[in-house]
Amino acid sequence: MNSLSAKFQFYSKKRLFRYGLPFLLFVAGGSFGLREFTKLRYQFSKKTTIKPEELEKKGIEMKKPGEVTLESEFEKIKTLDIDNWEPIRGPRPWEQQPQKK
Template sequence: MGTFQAKPYGKKGTFDPLAAKVKKRPFLFFGLPFIAIIIGGSFGLSQLTQTRYDHRDMRHKKVAKEEALGMDKNRRKLSLQEEYWRLQAKTDEDWEQVRIDRPEGVE
């Protein structure tokens, strides 16, 4: 196993110019990248969540409303006027009047 080399005091290292710049302007090396990551992440996550919701909407739109309710597409169109005339054409002979017993306590 090798031994560590001793660094004499005052010897310049390879990152000393960078360390001096960091001491003068720490915001440029720490704050600015941090803020850029936060803002970029916000835009990236908004795109991912929008893609997620778009994909889910496409999957749910495949099932049409009529298919979900079990209706046929070839069904008869509903017209209020036609229904009115159909009900008017019914005769009053299709029903029978039936008398029911009164509740107890009522004369």
């Protein structure tokens, strides 16, 4: 028993034992800990699809699939006049007018 405590004292003075071993345990333990946290993240982030009937109950209207296309949006952009524009400064929170009741 005395030799075991003597070996422990001998190795506890070494730099590898004092700094390297805790670092390796921290890195290896951290990877296992992160794995558990990511499992929880994906376990509770289950995405479900919402049916159009459910949206209609909430008062949200969906567009038809062929109603909006990339080409139609591109045509809207073509009609914009990008050469003549004026920068408009938005209101700052401290400059906002009090709301009328």
